[in-house]
Every structure is written in structure tokens, then in C-alpha cells.
Amino acid sequence: xxxxxxxxxxxKSQKIEVLSPYDGSVVDTxxxxxxxxxxxxxxxxxxxxxxxxxxTGFERYEILHKVSEMMAERSEExxxxxxxxxxxxxxxxxxxxxxxAEIIALSAEEAKxxxxxxxxxxxxxxxxxxxxxxxxxxxxxxxxxxxxxxPLHLVCHKAGPAIAAGNAIILKPATDTPLSALKLVExxxxxxTPPEAIQCVTGAGSEIGDxxxxxxxxxxxxxxxxxxxxxxxxxxxxxxxxxxxLGSNSPLIVMPDADxxxxxxxxxxxxxxxxxxxCISTQRVIAHDRIYGDFLDAFKSEVEQISIGDPLDxxxxxxxxxxxxxASRVSEWIQDAVxxxxxxxxxxxxxxxxxxxxxxxxVKPDMQISCDEVFGPAVGVTRVNDIDExxxxxxxxxxxxxxxIFTENINWAMRFVREVDSGNLMVNWGTQWRADLMPYxxxxxxGMGKEGPKxxxxxxxxxxxxxxxLS
Numbered sequence: 085x086x087x088x089x090x091x092x093x094x095x096k097s098q099k100i101e102v103l104s105p106y107d108g109s110v111v112d113t114x115x116x117x118x119x120x121x122x123x124x125x126x127x128x129x130x131x132x133x134x135x136x137x138x139x140t141g142f143e144r145y146e147i148l149h150k151v152s153e154m155m156a157e158r159s160e161e162x163x164x165x166x167x168x169x170x171x172x173x174x175x176x177x178x179x180x181x182x183x184x185a186e187i188i189a190l191s192a193e194e195a196k197x198x199x200x201x202x203x204x205x206x207x208x209x210x211x212x213x214x215x216x217x218x219x220x221x222x223x224x225x226x227x228x229x230x231x232x233x234x235p236l237h238l239v240c241h242k243a244g245p246a247i248a249a250g251n252a253i254i255l256k257p258a259t260d261t262p263l264s265a266l267k268l269v270e271x272x273x274x275x276x277t278p279p280e281a282i283q284c285v286t287g288a289g290s291e292i293g294d295x296x297x298x299x300x301x302x303x304x305x306x307x308x309x310x311x312x313x314x315x316x317x318x319x320x321x322x323x324x325x326x327x328x329x330l331g332s333n334s335p336l337i338v339m340p341d342a343d344x345x346x347x348x349x350x351x352x353x354x355x356x357x358x359x360x361x362x363c364i365s366t367q368r369v370i371a372h373d374r375i376y377g378d379f380l381d382a383f384k385s386e387v388e389q390i391s392i393g394d395p396l397d398x399x400x401x402x403x404x405x406x407x408x409x410x411a412s413r414v415s416e417w418i419q420d421a422v423x424x425x426x427x428x429x430x431x432x433x434x435x436x437x438x439x440x441x442x443x444x445x446x447v448k449p450d451m452q453i454s455c456d457e458v459f460g461p462a463v464g465v466t467r468v469n470d471i472d473e474x475x476x477x478x479x480x481x482x483x484x485x486x487x488x489i490f491t492e493n494i495n496w497a498m499r500f501v502r503e504v505d506s507g508n509l510m511v512n513w514g515t516q517w518r519a520d521l522m523p524y525x526x527x528x529x530x531g532m533g534k535e536g537p538k539x540x541x542x543x544x545x546x547x548x549x550x551x552x553x554l555s
Contacts (some may be wrong), residue, residue, distance in 0.1 A: 091279040092300025105171030117287030132280030133253030148192035150275040155185035190537040191244030215552040222250035224303040235261035245540035325406040327533030332485035334515035335478040340374035342490035347380035364486035404437035414460035484527035
């Protein structure tokens with residue numbers, strides 16, 4: 085595929101191969117962008133931002149609504165692209181494609197809702213004859229940088245709100261998975277988006293990332309990815325708005341009044357979908373002593389039913405990891421935990437880019453499998469004696485993106501909501517759950533700012549204050 089640059093589709097002699105995580109075959113190639121391409125993109129986006137700012141909210145709504153309809157019509161094609169380049173099973177690819185279309189539809193509605201407000205200036209002492217109100221205007225050029233694990237869904241969470249707010253956007257998709265983003269841009273252009281207003285530059289972040297993020301013409305960066313890269317972007321960004329959706333090691337608390345079978349099903353779904361390569365995957369299960377053994381028995385039974393294999397085969401329940409090096413890392417962390425006294429109840433075997441779904445019990449909080457982000461198919465279980473110990477352990481991390489609790493006790497549930505330091509809190513479900521219209525974001529080193537079209541549009545617009553001095 086070609087990249088969309090300077091208002092047109094561009095090819096280059098230097099290519100990047102997009103490889104199937106399942107068998108290493110070449111799915112497609114994309115151009116290898118460089119710093120000169122970023123300069124072209126920025127000059128083009130300056131023109132695109134002016135065009136977008138002149139469009140009415142309804143015109144932007146019409147474009148986004150059309151994109152959403154086209155995505156729904158081509159959802160199976162999009163799902164297969166997602167699966168081929170990223171490795172998640174086709175059923176998960178279909179869910180992602182469907183949700184991505186919904187994100188664009190939600191963004192379309194927000195294009196009509198750039199509300200200002202009347203400010204009652206006469207409520208201040210000594211102020212008379214003044215009428216004040218605010219208006220919201222586009223911030224200009226948005227840089228959207230997305231990760232490999234949701235190559236369409238997370239791009240839509242950046243492109244949809246940016247266009248809805250009247251901005252131009254430059255997309256930088258993950259090097260491993262650029263095809264879904266390029267297909268999305270095709271649909272945007274086909275739907276009537278000004279070609280200068282949406283660009284997609286493919287290439288290694290190490291070569292083009294700083295050139296994009298440090299430039300003062302970019303007024304907003306929206307990034308999803310690792311904590312370390314997010315911190316680097318913040319260092320080079322300078323004076324501009326940033327939204328950071330970073331990592332986590334999400335805790336799931338299991339209290340003694342929970343149903344172990346129900347918890348096991350939720351922990352399996354939220355711990356091992358997409359081979360655990362989800363920033364809100366259940367990674368740390370913190371189980372009360374009285375339910376610990378029953379939960380482990382039920383959890384092991386559920387996890388051992390997960391079949392691995394070709395993600396395009398319908399019966400497959402879990403695909404490969406994105407890179408062999410990631411599979412090796414997860415395997416090493418599992419072995420380190422075992423060497424430190426944890427028990428491997430099931431899984432943990434590495435085969436090329438696969439790691440069989442692993443459960444570790446008796447995990448100590450200071451083990452790497454617990455305190456860092458695994459981002460793979462491994463869940464550690466730790467025993468606690470009461471709700472106080474569970475909340476303390478849940479908070480004993482630099483992260484705070486998603487956390488969960490299973491209990492029928494309203495007091496325990498409310499203590500969890502009030503006291504656990506996390507941006508997303510689930511009661512009686514696993515940590516991996518998100519509605520695309522909700523404010524989604526983390527605390528602590530899991531990031532800053534919120535996604536969800538309504539909230540992203542707010543962060544992609546500037547507020548102006550107007551005051552009429554009346555006689």
C-alpha cells in the first residue's frame with residue numbers, strides 16, 4: 085500500500101514489509117517515510133487545517149457519517165486486514181472493525197456539538213454592562229500516533245475526533261501494523277475529506293517520531309503506547325497539548341463472596357484476548373484467602389480451553405504475539421517468577437511467536453510478572469487476607485489505567501471505587517472493558533487526558549473568551 089502524503093497517495097523506493105505474526109509471510113509493503121516526508125506532511129496540514137476550520141459542523145458530520153457507513157459495509161474486509169497484520173483471531177478482528185465504525189459515528193455526532201457557554205460576568209464584584217461568552221475553535225494540526233494492538237480501533241479514536249473538531253490530522257501508525265490505518269484513510273478521502281486534512285506517514289518512529297512531535301506547527305499530540313515512549317514524546321513536544329494513553333498492569337480483586345466460576349470466565353476473557361496484548365488486560369489477580377483455591381481451580385479449567393493457532397481459522401481462540409522477541413520476553417518473565425517461588429499452573433510454553441496461556445499462583449508483588457507490564461498471555465495470582473490488603477496491593481504500582489473487583493458487598497465495592505487509584509474501575513467484571521463513548525484514560529504513569537469522541541473533541545479544541553462591553 086502507499087502512504088497518503090501531501091494530499092495524494094505516495095510510494096517510495098524504500099519499503100517496509102508488513103509481516104504476518106502467524107507465519108512470517110509478507111502481507112503487504114508500505115513506504116519507509118523519513119523526516120523530509122514529515123516536513124511535507126506539516127506544510128500540507130497547514131493548508132488542510134485552514135480548509136477544515138472553514139467547514140461547518142454539519143459538513144464535517146456528513147463526511148464522518150459517510151465514513152462510518154462505508155466501514156460498516158466493509159467490516160469483513162477490515163477485520164481480515166486487522167487479523168492478518170496484527171495476529172488477533174478473526175472474531176476479535178470483527179469486533180474491532182465494528183467498534184471502529186461506531187467510533188466514527190460517535191465522532192460525527194460530536195461535530196454538531198461544539199458548544200460554548202454564556203459566562204455571567206455580573207456575578208463578579210464591580211462588573212456591570214458586560215456580556216461574556218465562549219466559543220470553541222479547532223486547535224489546528226493534530227498528530228495521532230497509534231500502537232500495533234488495535235490498529236484500526238485506536239486510529240479511529242484519534243482521526244474521528246480530530247476531523248469532528250475541524251482539525252487536520254497526521255497519522256503515524258505502528259510500523260508493524262500500518263495497513264488498517266491506510267485503509268481507513270482511503271475511506272476518509274473517498275467520503276469527501278479534504279485530502280490535505282488527513283495524512284498517514286508510514287515508517288519507524290525512531291526516524292520520524294521526533295520530527296513530528298517536536299514541531300511547533302503541531303498543536304496537539306494524541307498518543308497510545310508504552311509509558312517510556314510516552315514520556316519521551318512529552319520531553320520533545322514542547323508547548324502543545326498532549327493526550328497520553330500509556331501502559332498498565334491491571335489488578336482484579338476477588339473477594340470471598342464472589343462466584344469463582346463467574347470470576348474465572350471474566351478473568352479469562354479479560355486476561356487472554358489478543359494474546360494479552362491489551363493495555364487493560366487483567367494481569368494481577370488479587371484473591372482473598374477464602375476463595376483463592378476455588379478460584380484457581382475454576383480459572384485453570386477455563387484457560388485450558390483456549391486453543392491457539394492460525395488466527396484466520398474460526399475455531400482458534402488465541403493467536404500469536406506480534407513479535408518473536410515479545411514472546412521470548414514473556415516466557416523469560418514467567419520463568420523468572422517460577423525461579424522466585426511462583427507456581428506455574430498451566431501454559432507458559434513458547435512456540436515461535438506463541439506463548440500458551442499461562443497462570444501463575446503464589447506470585448509475589450515484587451516479581452517482574454506483577455510489578456511491570458507483561459503485555460502478553462500471562463496472569464499472576466496473589467493471595468490476600470482482607471479488603472485493606474487488597475486495595476493496598478492494587479495501588480502498589482506506578483500505573484493506574486484499569487482495575488476491577490468482584491464482590492456482592494456494596495461497602496467493599498464503594499471502598500474500591502473511592503480508594504483504588506485507577507482511571508477506569510470495573511465492579512463485577514474484569515479489567516478489560518471499554519465503551520467507546522465513555523471518558524477513557526489513566527492516572528499516575530498510565531497517562532493523562534481522556535479519549536472517547538466527546539472528550540477527545542474537547543481536548544482537540546481551544547476555548548476563546550469574548551466580552552462585549554455594553555454602554
